[in-house]
Amino acid sequence: MIFDSSRLKLPLRIKADLCVVGSGAGGAMAAMTAAEAGLSVVVLEAGAYLTPADMVQREEVMFPKLYWEAGGRTTADRGVKIHQGRGVGGSTLHNLNLCKRIPNHMLSAWAAERKLEHLTPEVWAALYTEVESMLEVSRVPEDLWNRHNQLLAAGCKQLGWKGGGLEHNRTGCVGSGFCEVGCAYDAKNNAAKVLLPRLIKAGGEVLSHCQAVRVEHEKGRVTGVSAHALNPSTHEPVGEVLVNAPAVCLAGSATATPAILLRSNVPCPPQSTGDSLRIHPALVAAGEFDEPVYAWRGIPQTYECTEWLQLDKEGGHRSWIVPAFAHPVGTATLLPGHGSTHQLFMRRYSHLAALTAMIHDESKGTVRPKGPLGLSIDYWPNESDRRELLFGLWASARLLQAAGARRVVIPSTPLRVFEKNDSLDPILDLPLERGLIDITAVHPMASVPMGDNRTQAAVDSQGRHHHVGGLWVADGSLFPSSIGGPPQLSIYALGRHVGRAIAADTKR
Numbered sequence: 346m347i348f349d350s351s352r353l354k355l356p357l358r359i360k361a362d363l364c365v366v367g368s369g370a371g372g373a374m375a376a377m378t379a380a381e382a383g384l385s386v387v388v389l390e391a392g393a394y395l396t397p398a399d400m401v402q403r404e405e406v407m408f409p410k411l412y413w414e415a416g417g418r419t420t421a422d423r424g425v426k427i428h429q430g431r432g433v434g435g436s437t438l439h440n441l442n443l444c445k446r447i448p449n450h451m452l453s454a455w456a457a458e459r460k461l462e463h464l465t466p467e468v469w470a471a472l473y474t475e476v477e478s479m480l481e482v483s484r485v486p487e488d489l490w491n492r493h494n495q496l497l498a499a500g501c502k503q504l505g506w507k508g509g510g511l512e513h514n515r516t517g518c519v520g521s522g523f524c525e526v527g528c529a530y531d532a533k534n535n536a537a538k539v540l541l542p543r544l545i546k547a548g549g550e551v552l553s554h555c556q557a558v559r560v561e562h563e564k565g566r567v568t569g570v571s572a573h574a575l576n577p578s579t580h581e582p583v584g585e586v587l588v589n590a591p592a593v594c595l596a597g598s599a600t601a602t603p604a605i606l607l608r609s610n611v612p613c614p615p616q617s618t619g620d621s622l623r624i625h626p627a628l629v630a631a632g633e634f635d636e637p638v639y640a641w642r643g644i645p646q647t648y649e650c651t652e653w654l655q656l657d658k659e660g661g662h663r664s665w666i667v668p669a670f671a672h673p674v675g676t677a678t679l680l681p682g683h684g685s686t687h688q689l690f691m692r693r694y695s696h697l698a699a700l701t702a703m704i705h706d707e708s709k710g711t712v713r714p715k716g717p718l719g720l721s722i723d724y725w726p727n728e729s730d731r732r733e734l735l736f737g738l739w740a741s742a743r744l745l746q747a748a749g750a751r752r753v754v755i756p757s758t759p760l761r762v763f764e765k766n767d768s769l770d771p772i773l774d775l776p777l778e779r780g781l782i783d784i785t786a787v788h789p790m791a792s793v794p795m796g797d798n799r800t801q802a803a804v805d806s807q808g809r810h811h812h813v814g815g816l817w818v819a820d821g822s823l824f825p826s827s828i829g830g831p832p833q834l835s836i837y838a839l840g841r842h843v844g845r846a847i848a849a850d851t852k853r
């Protein structure tokens with residue numbers, strides 16, 4: 346059953362074998378796996394329970410419902426925008442459905458460097474196969490690539506750069522193009538559509554509008570979770586929820602999980618919790634074409650340029666290029682200027698294509714709890730990452746020019762406009778300073794990196810906390826580094842892996 350905690354009689358005290366915090370890719374998968382193995386499971390989710398009928402596909406309605414801080418979450422200094430989902434299904438409700446495995450060389454390096462006994466590349470391969478089948482992952486047929494993606498493919502072809510079609514977890518997609526604000530057609534094979542029904546069938550319970558505040562623990566073992574039921578509109582606490590459980594799994598995402606661990610004073614080795622956040626920071630270049638692009642129509646991201654994603658090469662480039670979001674409000678906030686200048690750009694909206702270069706980042710950010718419910722993120726790319734960001738921006742601009750853009754616009758202050766035959770090299774020397782150019786991120790990860798050495802890592806390669814019994818982590822926090830590609834498939838896989846370990850451990 347799914348309950349809106351704000352409508353229950355409060356304070357509420359409940360018991361379960363396992364309490365899972367967060368219902369996104371990792372949490373829903375871990376909860377479902379443990380419930381199907383016979384555990385009584387309760388999931389606490391800070392966001393709302395929304396169905397396809399609620400997804401009206403309008404940005405101004407859906408952003409406040411589906412995103413933390415209505416989509417306005419930033420680092421503490423406002424230098425970087427970080428979009429994260431909130432709702433039963435987490436960020437899988439509004440993500441763009443790209444599915445990609447982490448390359449084997451990275452998995453092998455993790456296993457060796459972090460001593461991941463339970464997560465060898467072979468274990469990952471089996472998990473991927475299982476999860477891909479569950480989520481019905483398949484390559485998007487070429488005849489469904491929209492003009493936006495075709496232009497990226499054309500740019501790659503023209504320059505002789507590597508690229509190719511992407512795999513997605515969607516069935517029955519009608520190409521409405523508004524994936525990022527939830528799917529009205531129930532075409533996303535996401536946590537809400539695929540995992541939630543199985544969790545409920547296995548007897549699992551979900552409390553929506555219920556935000557975990559701290560993990561309760563005593564003498565080195567968890568005893569449960571204390572949480573607040575939230576007012577659905579204001580998100581203000583309306584009453585207490587206390588879950589008594591011998592096992593607790595944190596899956597509130599790579600920002601919430603370290604914040605809860607730190608707020609709860611869970612013991613851990615230095616720098617193992619909340620000190621190594623990676624986010625895949627990204628910059629965007631826009632191209633104006635003579636022909637209409639209608640970038641908002643059709644499936645948003647079906648093609649990638651991987652020419653500059655040289656992760657297996659020492660000192661190689663680390664930029665992954667895909668089409669950027671194309672919704673009207675999103676585009677309007679990205680484009681610079683005010684009044685008539687801004688209007689001039691928006692008048693050409695139908696002729697714009699935008700590319701984003703996300704980088705496999707090395708910089709480490711921090712997450713700290715802020716009060717009983719909040720958190721604070723510090724992140725700014727180091728010099729090497731700043732150089733790579735500008736390189737990725739240059740490569741995106743080059744692709745747009747090669748695809749035939751009449752001009753390329755870099756949405757910075759001041760605005761940079763490059764006409765058809767202009768050299769793009771000045772992009773490499775742009776000042777990358779806070780407030781002068783928008784850095785955005787949608788992939789927070791690696792904030793509680795797993796490792797089997799208990800003196801270095803807080804959590805082992807099964808997601809088990811080394812220092813408090815019965816405590817587990819099952820979300821993007823676990824990655825030992827950034828991955829340079831879409832993370833959801835790997836987080837679903839981790840949820841499966843951790844869910845199984847919890848079931849085996851708790852039933853013993």
Ligand SMILES: Cc1cc2nc3c(=O)[nH]c(=O)nc-3n(C[C@H](O)[C@H](O)[C@H](O)COP(=O)(O)OP(=O)(O)OC[C@H]3O[C@@H](n4cnc5c(N)ncnc54)[C@H](O)[C@@H]3O)c2cc1C
Nearest residue numbers: 367369371391435436441442443557597820821831832833
């Ligand atoms: C716009 C956008 C597009 C994306 N597109 C893709 C894509 O195409 N492919 C891809 O692989 N990845 C994509 N991602 C990223 C991907 O969705 C996430 O990496 C993934 O869902 C993270 O899984 P998670 O389990 O770590 O956290 P989430 O899926 O974010 O789930 C965490 C859940 O925990 C809840 N929560 C947080 N704190 C608490 C608390 N204290 N108490 C209770 N509940 C709490 C949150 O509300 C949320 O529902 C995208 C992300 C965004 C924002």
Ligand code: SF4
Nearest residue numbers: 518519521522524528
């Ligand atoms: S493009 Fe497809 S998956 Fe995305 S919102 Fe539209 S119908 Fe749903």
